[in-house]
Amino acid sequence: xxxxxxxxRFVYLLTIGLRFVLALANSYxxxxxxxxxxxxxxxxxxxxxxxxxxxxxxxxxxxxYVPLAVLYYPILKxxxxxxxxxxxxxxxxxxxxxxxxxxMITDWCLFRMLPTKQERxxxxxxxxxxxxxxxxxxxxxxxxxxxxxxxxAVYIINELRFLFSQNDSQYDKRDLRRLAxxxxxxxxxxxxxxxxxxxxxxxxxxxxxxxxWKWKSLLFFxxxxxxxxxxxxxxxxxxxxxxxxLADIVRDPWKASHYVITPLNSLLxxxxxxxxxxxxxxxxxxxxxxxLPQLFGPGLFLLFCRFRNRYWRTTPFISALSGIVFLSAVPxxxxxxxxxxxxxxxxxxxxxxxxxDEAPKKSWLLSPLMALWFVFNIIMGVLMGIFHQGGVVPALxxxxxLQLQDTAQVWWRTYSPPTWMLADRENNCQxxxxxxxxxxxxxDESKKSYVVDAxxxxxxxxxxxxxxxxxxxxxxxxxxxxxxxxxxxxxxKIWSTPFHLDLDHxxxxxxxxxQPGLAIYELV
Numbered sequence: 001x002x003x004x005x006x007x008x009r010f011v012y013l014l015t016i017g018l019r020f021v022l023a024l025a026n027s028y029x030x031x032x033x034x035x036x037x038x039x040x041x042x043x044x045x046x047x048x049x050x051x052x053x054x055x056x057x058x059x060x061x062x063x064x065y066v067p068l069a070v071l072y073y074p075i076l077k078x079x080x081x082x083x084x085x086x087x088x089x090x091x092x093x094x095x096x097x098x099x100x101x102x103x104m105i106t107d108w109c110l111f112r113m114l115p116t117k118q119e120r121x122x123x124x125x126x127x128x129x130x131x132x133x134x135x136x137x138x139x140x141x142x143x144x145x146x147x148x149x150x151x152x153a154v155y156i157i158n159e160l161r162f163l164f165s166q167n168d169s170q171y172d173k174r175d176l177r178r179l180a181x182x183x184x185x186x187x188x189x190x191x192x193x194x195x196x197x198x199x200x201x202x203x204x205x206x207x208x209x210x211x212x213w214k215w216k217s218l219l220f221f222x223x224x225x226x227x228x229x230x231x232x233x234x235x236x237x238x239x240x241x242x243x244x245x246l247a248d249i250v251r252d253p254w255k256a257s258h259y260v261i262t263p264l265n266s267l268l269x270x271x272x273x274x275x276x277x278x279x280x281x282x283x284x285x286x287x288x289x290x291x292l293p294q295l296f297g298p299g300l301f302l303l304f305c306r307f308r309n310r311y312w313r314t315t316p317f318i319s320a321l322s323g324i325v326f327l328s329a330v331p332x333x334x335x336x337x338x339x340x341x342x343x344x345x346x347x348x349x350x351x352x353x354x355x356x357d358e359a360p361k362k363s364w365l366l367s368p369l370m371a372l373w374f375v376f377n378i379i380m381g382v383l384m385g386i387f388h389q390g391g392v393v394p395a396l397x398x399x400x401x402l403q404l405q406d407t408a409q410v411w412w413r414t415y416s417p418p419t420w421m422l423a424d425r426e427n428n429c430q431x432x433x434x435x436x437x438x439x440x441x442x443x444d445e446s447k448k449s450y451v452v453d454a455x456x457x458x459x460x461x462x463x464x465x466x467x468x469x470x471x472x473x474x475x476x477x478x479x480x481x482x483x484x485x486x487x488x489x490x491x492x493k494i495w496s497t498p499f500h501l502d503l504d505h506x507x508x509x510x511x512x513x514x515q516p517g518l519a520i521y522e523l524v
Contacts, residue, residue: 022134022386024092027385029135029336029389031415034418037141038420039051039418039420040068042090044068045072049426064237065237079093088397091393094140099137099138102147106133122349123346123347127346129373131376135381146193147342150344152186153200157183159179160208164211176215181224184226185228188225192237196323196337199326200319204318237261237262281331283331284329285328286333287324287333287337291335291337295342299345299349303348312348320348323340383501387500390497391414391518392417392418393418395495398495399422404472406449408450408472410454413477413504414476417451429448430451432451433455434462434465449471472523474521477518478502478505479515479516480512482521483515484513486521491524497517497518
C-alpha cells in the first residue's frame with residue numbers, strides 16, 4: 001500500500017475521533033436535512049408546531065413517514081428516556097446515531113465485500129478519510145440513510161454474484177434464501193426512503209437475474225419480502241397521512257383511493273419538468289462535471305488515471321456507474337444525490353494508477369495525490385462540517401433559551417431556520433416565508449411571535465418589513481451582511497458566533513462580505 005500498517009491504522013483511528021467531533025459540530029448543509037427529518041418527526045411524536053414541508057402536506061404526499069418512524073421515533077423516545085429535553089440535545093443525539101450506524105454498516109459491508117485484506121484496508125481507509133463520510137453521513141439527510149441501504153444491497157448482489165460462480169457444494173441454500181429475503185426488504189425500504197435508490201441497482205441487476213435463473217426459489221423469497229415490507233409501508237403511510245383507518249381496511253380493503261403510495265407520488269411529481277423547475281434545473285452533465293469533482297477532488301485521478309482502472313468490472317463500480325448514469329438523466333441534480341457513490345468508488349481507487357502492475361513505488365504521482373487527497377478533505381471537512389451555515393442552529397438554540405414573547409424573528413441571508421428547535425408546543429408562533437412569490441401576507445395577531453424567513457430578499461424589502469412590524473424585532477443575519485446594509489445605531493447585538501459562513505452572498509470585490517460569523521441583533 002506504500003505506507004506502514006501503523007500509519008494506516010493511526011489515520012483510521014484519527015478519523016473515528018473526527019467522526020464524533022464533526023457529528024457534534026453545528027454546520028447546516030441543506031434545508032432538507034431538517035425539513036425532511038426532525039421538522040416532521042418532532043411534530044408527530046413530540047407535539048411541536050413546526051413548518052412542515054410540502055412533501056408531507058400535499059394531497060399526493062411525495063415523502064414516506066416510514067423512514068422517520070424506523071429511525072427517528074426510537075431516537076426521540078430514547079432522548080425522552082435519557083432526559084434530553086432540549087431540541088439541541090435531541091439533534092446531537094440524532095447526528096451521533098446516524099454517524100455510528102453509517103460507520104458500522106459501511107465498514108462492515110466493505111470488509112465483507114472485498115476479497116483481500118489489502119483491498120479492505122484501502123477501501124475503508126479512503127472512505128473514512130473522505131469529508132463526505134465524516135460530514136454528510138452524520139447529517140439527517142434521507143441520502144445518508146440511502147447510502148447505508150445501497151451498501152447493504154450491493155453487498156448482497158456481490159455475494160450472489162460470487163456464489164453464482166462457485167460449485168454447488170460451497171454454499172448453503174438457506175443462506176441464499178436469507179440473502180434474497182433481506183435484499184427484497186432492503187429494496188422496498190430503500191424505495192420508500194428515496195425513489196433514487198433503485199438507480200444504483202439497475203446495472204448490477206444483471207447479476208441478480210443470473211442468480212434468480214440459477215436458483216429459481218430466490219426470486220420468490222425476494223418478491224415476497226419486497227411485497228410484505230412495501231405493504232407495511234403503504235399501510236403505515238396511509239394511517240399517518242389520515243387517509244385510512246383499521247375500520248376502512250376491514251370494510252373495503254381493495255379500495256385503491258384509501259391508500260397513499262408515496263414512491264409513486266414522488267415518481268409522478270419528479271417526472272414533470274415544470275415541477276423540477278421549482279427546485280432548480282441543472283444541465284445533465286452537472287453530476288459528472290460539477291458534483292463528482294466536489295465529492296472526490298484529487299481522488300478522481302485514482303479512478304480514471306490513464307483511463308484505466310482494474311476495478312471497473314467490480315460490483316461497487318457498476319453500481320456507482322448505474323446511479324450516476326440514471327440520476328444524470330433527471331435535470332435536477334444536487335450533490336447529495338450522489339452520496340452513495342462515495343464508499344462504492346473509494347473501494348475502486350486504483351493505486352497502480354492505471355499501470356498493469358501494482359506500481360505505487362514506481363510512480364511519482366501517488367505520493368502527491370495522497371497529500372492532495374488529505375488537503376482537499378481537510379479543507380472541505382472544515383468548510384462543510386463546521387463553517388457552512390454553522391450559526392443557524394446555535395442561534396435557534398439561543399432564541400429558544402431566551403423564550404422571547406411578542407417578538408418577530410427576521411432571518412435574512414441564512415438557510416431556512418428549522419423551527420422545530422424552538423419547541424413550540426402551544427402553537428404560539430406563526431411561520432412566514434418571504435420570497436419572490438410571497439411579498440404580501442398578513443400576520444396572525446393571535447400569535448405571540450413570528451418567524452420570518454426572508455431568505456435572500458432585497459435589502460429594501462427586509463428593511464421595510466422591519467419598520468412595519470409591531471412586535472419587538474430580532475434580526476438574525478450574517479455579520480458581513482449586517483455591516484454592509486444596516487445602521488449600527490438602530491440595533492443592539494445580543495449574541496454572535498464566528499463559526500458561520502454564508503457562501504451564497506460572497507462578493508470577492510468587497511472584503512466585508514468575506515467576514516465569517518452570524519449574530520442576533522435586537523431593534524432598539
